[in-house]
Amino acid sequence: MSGPQGSIRSMLALNLKRVRARRGLSISELSRRSRIGKATLSQLESGTGNPTIETVFSLSRVLEVPISDLLDTQRPAGLRVVRGEDVEVLSGEGVDLRPLQRIESGEAVFEVYDQQFRAGERRDSPGHVGIEHTVVQAGRLDVAVDGEEVELTAGDYVAFDAALPHSYAAAEGTVRSVLLLQYRTDQRLHPSTPHALLDADASPGA
Template sequence: MIGARIRQLRTERGLTLAQLAAATGVSSGLISQVERDLADPSLETLRKIAKVLDLPLFSLFQEPDGEAVAVVRRGGRMVVKSPAGGISYTRVSPGHGRLEVLEGHLLPGGSSAAEPWTHPSEECVLVLRGRLVVEVAGAEHLLEAGDSCYFDSALPHRYLNPGDEPADFLIAATPPSY
């Protein structure tokens, strides 16, 4: 699904595969494999592609406009993983609309990104299990199970797990712009 969506967005913008590869710093071969669903891109690769296409990351997974009521079954959730940072996200919301809800899982010592990054939305994170540091504009906020943190995502931010057990958390972002 994601490969066809990337190809569609790339061609709509008049970009060749080689141009997208050069702009992202990702090889043409990898982008070709992703577009043909022969390779699963990392979270970092998807962020680079989304940035060049001038789109929020999760819009690469956007579903067509749906019904007024949508049920998302646990087994049918979209998953994005980043093995390098030890983080994975599953989309709890249906993939359309003005609100994105994600369930995050961060391994001990892991981070959501190598460096803090920005995107145009508002974000609220709720820790379900473990400990999570929310780094926003250089300030670190330690959260434990049951704690939450709200911030403007236009500020540089990322999530870190300082503990020795995995951290599970929910993120609500509006508008969707990961």
Template sequence: MESIDIGKKIEKYRKEKEYSMRELSRITGITPSMLSQIERGLANPSIQTLKTLSKALNVPIFYFFLEENRTENLIVRHNERRNISVGDITYELLSPDLSGELETIIMTVPSNTLSSDSPIGHKGEEIAYVMEGKIVLYLEETKYILEVGDTVKIPPFMNHKWENNTDQAVKIIFSVTPAVF
């Protein structure tokens, strides 16, 4: 874990609000000299100071402690996707990693394959889109046939399973929140 520069975060939120150092000082009662030292990393703010700045900048205090996302870590090249196999079914992770609330995956279901013996549910809400092929989806006790271009929303904990009873593989792209893999 990289160290978090709270001063840079404070400076960022101050500039987003278009506050000068003097203006933020007037609002918070913190001297411009102390604000400058905090922003430059020369002084560590107390919890009370962070609460005061949080209120003045209208951001939750925990925002000062969030790690920055590096933009290069947000890209997933087509030939660098992580693959996960569960039985005969493969999953290609389109998301950069397994962190965060949203996860997007391509599921490949080989011909004559079931995702599970019986329908199962999970914590995440899911939206699925059939990219290639034709597949049977069981939602609770009801059977649906989905074809290319069809979508389905599967609420959290709804029992479901996929069945490919054709002679060709089926590809389905789906997003799940929160991430479950």
């Protein structure tokens, strides 16, 4: 995940261009599918844009790749400690995310985030790739998935197909939680090679 070796902005700029090229999409076509303006996409690819959670999740959904394929720097080796204060925050509507780690195990890939919902605000998502897991650490969180609603408190867990429309709302005060996004390895363009380490002239993937 993004960290001291690369900011979210710089890693998204690097990886977005490569993923888009491997999908065979022009900026105009990606703009049409994602409903993100061409000027905004150009800024993101040049590293001058200001990505939000909504933007990154929309690109993940349209390009059909995990978030980490857009934000990852390199795969960790050995002991790794991630200090929350050192991780760049990716902010969006009602929520702040800190990307902590990507874990590959067998046919599954997990992305681990520290997730904080701002008091009195709501985050809506039309859906994206993967399975979403949330564990509430503090506060009261309202979760709606495809019309079904549930309330979570500290210690509660919820999981669902992230392709379904879903929303979160901090029902009472600020809510702290851990978010895990789960993918199949075949949902990644290059399951064994981090995008940040790929050569720019590598041949397109499937």
